[in-house]
Structures are given as C-alpha cells and as structure tokens.
Amino acid sequence: MKKNIENLKNIQNAQDFCLNEAKKLGASDVEVSISTGSGITLTTRLGAVESLEHQSDQILTVNVFVGERKGVSSTTDFSETALSKIVDSANTIASVTSEDVCNGIPEQELLTSDLPNLDLYHPWELTTEDAYRFTNECESSARDNQSISNSEGSTISSYLQTRSLANSNGFSAQYKSSIHSLSCSVIASDNGNMQRDYWFTTHRDPKLLNEFSLVGKVAADRAVRKLNSRTITTCQVPVLFDSLIAKSIFSSFVSAITGPAIYKRTSFLTDALKKKIFPDFLTITEKPHIKKALGSAPFDAEGVATTERELVNSGVLHSYILDCYSARKLNMQTTANSGGIHNLIIESKENCNTTDEIIKSIKKGLFVTELIGHGVNIVTGDYSRGASGYWVENGEIQYPVEEITVAGNLESMFKNILAVSSDADERSRIISGAVLIDNLMVAGQ
Secondary structure (H helix, E strand, O other), X not given: OOOOHHHOOOHHHHHHHHHHHHHHOOOOEEEEEEEEEEEEEEEEEOOEEEEEEEEEEEEEEEEEEEOOEEEEEEEOOOOHHHHHHHHHHHHHHHHHOOOOOOOOOOOHHHEOOOOOOOOOOOOOOOOHHHHHHHHHHHHHHHHOOOOEEEEEEEEEEEEEEEEEEEEOOOXXXXXXXXXXXXEEEEEEEEOOEEEEEEEEEEEOOHHHOOOHHHHHHHHHHHHHHOOOOEXXXXXEEEEEEOHHHHHHXXXXXXXXXXXXXXXXOOOOOOOOOOOEOOOOOEEEEEOOXXXXXXXXXXXXXXXXXXXXXXXXXXXXXXXXEOOHHHHHHOOOOOOOOOOOOOOEEEEEOOOOOOHHHHHHOOXXXXXXXXXXXXXXXXXXXXXXXXXXXEEEEOOEEEEEEEEEEEEEEHHHHHHOEEEEOOOOEOOOOEEEOOEEEXXXXXXXX
C-alpha cells in the first residue's frame, strides 16, 4: 500500500531515508529537496462558477553525486519502495554521465545555519462558498460600469507550500509560505469597438489583499479607458513603461546576467561586470529578507544562505546571478540564486517622481500599459514588442493607442533610462516603478 509523506514521521524522515540509501550505494554527496502544497482556485464568469480546482501536490527530488558525476531523479510517491527506486535510479544515472568538475553540493560554509523569520506563512480558510462570493463581488463591481459588455471572469486562488532541503553536508531546513490572489478580466464596448483589460491583487497575507470590489472597478476602468484606441505614425520618442510592465525590462536584464548565459557567452552583457550599463542614478538591490514579500526566502534551492546585495550601484554592474554550478564555471562564488532572484528592487537616487508627475514632464511621447509577444533577444539585446497604451503631449494623455510596436536595443535602452517612478509595483519578485526611456522607435502607420 502506498505511503504518503504523512505516513512517514515527517519530511525529515523521508529525506534521511534517501540520504542513507544513496550513501549505501556509494554516493559521495547527496541532496534531497521536497516541496508539498495545497490550495484552491475558483473562477466565476457572469455570476456562475466556471471552474473549481482543489490542489494537493508533493514532489521529492534526489541529486546524487558520484565523484564529479551527477544523477537526478524525482517522485510524487513518498512510499519507502518508491524512494528506494528513485535513489537507485539517480545513482545509476550518475554512474554513466560525464564527469564535470563543477558538479557538487554547496560548500558547508555557504549553507545557512540560522533561518530568519520572514513572516511568509499566512493560511486562509477559504471555503468554496466564500471563494464564489468574493469572485462574484469582484466581477459584479466591474459590471456595474455600464460600458462593460462582457466578462472573461474573476479568479481567486489560495495556496500553501512547504519547502524542505537536506544534504550530506549536514544541512537540513524547511520553511512554509502562502500566496493568495484575486483577479478580474472584463470587456468594454462602445459602438462596435471592444477592449479588454484586467486587474489583480496578490499577497502572502490575505488580510492585505485589496478590496475585492476595487479590483473589479479598476479592471473595468482600465478597459473603458482603452476604448476607441487608434494607431499612430511611426516615430522616435520617449516611452514610459507603466510599473506593471516595466519589470519585464528588468526581467530581461536578469536573464542576461544569469550564470548560464554568462559562461556560455550567449548574453549581450557577457563582459559587462564592473562596467557602467545604467545611468548614474540607478541602483538595483536584491533584498531576500523583506517580511511578507513575494520573493523573500531564507535560503536558495541549494540551501545557500540568502543575503542582501547590490547588483548595480551608480549604474555599474557589480554582480552576476549565480548558483553553485555556474559560479564554479566562472571561478566565482554563488550568489544564492539557485531557483531565481529574491526581491530585486529597482530604485532611482534622483528624479523620484510618481508616474503621473513623469507623464506631466513628457512633451511628446508614449505611455505603454501593455506589452504583447516575446521579441527579446538576450544574445544581441535586440528588443521588439507589440504594445498598447496612451499618446502623451504637453504633459497630458491625449488618447489611447494600439497596434504599435516598441523597438530598440536593451544595451542602449538601459543607458537611456531617464527616470524610475517612486510608486513601485510590489506584486512580483521584481519591484520597480514606471520607467521612462528616451529615444525608442515606435512603429505604427
């Protein structure tokens, strides 16, 4: 009979079992990670339940190192029989793979020994009835706007997760986290013209979610404002990226300075370390220990302790984003980024105006509120994405625009940043205000 993790004494027992089994088979080092989670997701549309999903998942992954060879295997079955099989499988894989001197678990001095309390775990007893009531309240609020003709629905979700890691260097730790969200997407119509837009709220703590009716109202207002959009003549102007989408620009920056892109030399920033790539006023800091933040974590996916550090200071790149393997390939030290970044904060030392204040400073330009497609080439830095937003003249929004393309090169785009607004969007691992970039090509008619 299959044993779930609850039938073992605890997660620690499952990890210890795998560690011991791998050692018996001759592994020199072993790493065992476990992720378990549960949650609920419900979507309503036009007042009726469209979908309901209850999640309950678990996965255990074993990394076995035999000298400089590595084998990986995973399972969702936590019975002792299944665990024995995946350890044996990982060991077999390790015995036939090529040797790589960069393989291995983190050095012991890099592993965290003291877990900070980051206040990431806030359970929400969200019943199906409450979930329906909240989504219906959100969607109804959007549909109260008479220009809203249809809805793509409102979705609420709540998810609890436990992450645990142990390795043969004596490291063993776990932490719990929660994530809750509510979103709404609606369609506005006017004389045959239709526009869609959305809004959402998300947080670790359900008490800090925005009012559900407000989410619906904002979604409706955003859709209505886009009605009667037009295209514009091709031009080269300053472009202001709204804070909701500005983070995608810095996501491309992250991709360009991540270990594999650097050691494979497939990034336009391969040789940019210690060089100026942004304006003097721009700083980028990773802050993994912000309480309740979406990107906070006490350790990375390899157990390395997370710490605050500056990636960019006065426009100069001071660090790459590395895990243990890529760090060894580059003869550097891991930056505790196995599994991703942890609260990347983009800030300006000057020009700290709000988005509205920046708009007032634009003589002629574009305010982008939505990006379409994935036209970013990290190798060359070439950037070209479909967009929609608003045309700005003399500091005022004139009319909505659509069916345009914003194009440039990330290297020059980074250097041509004129301002980062103070009203940052905190609903992701990258926290940035709106970003004004000079001299971008906007292709229209």
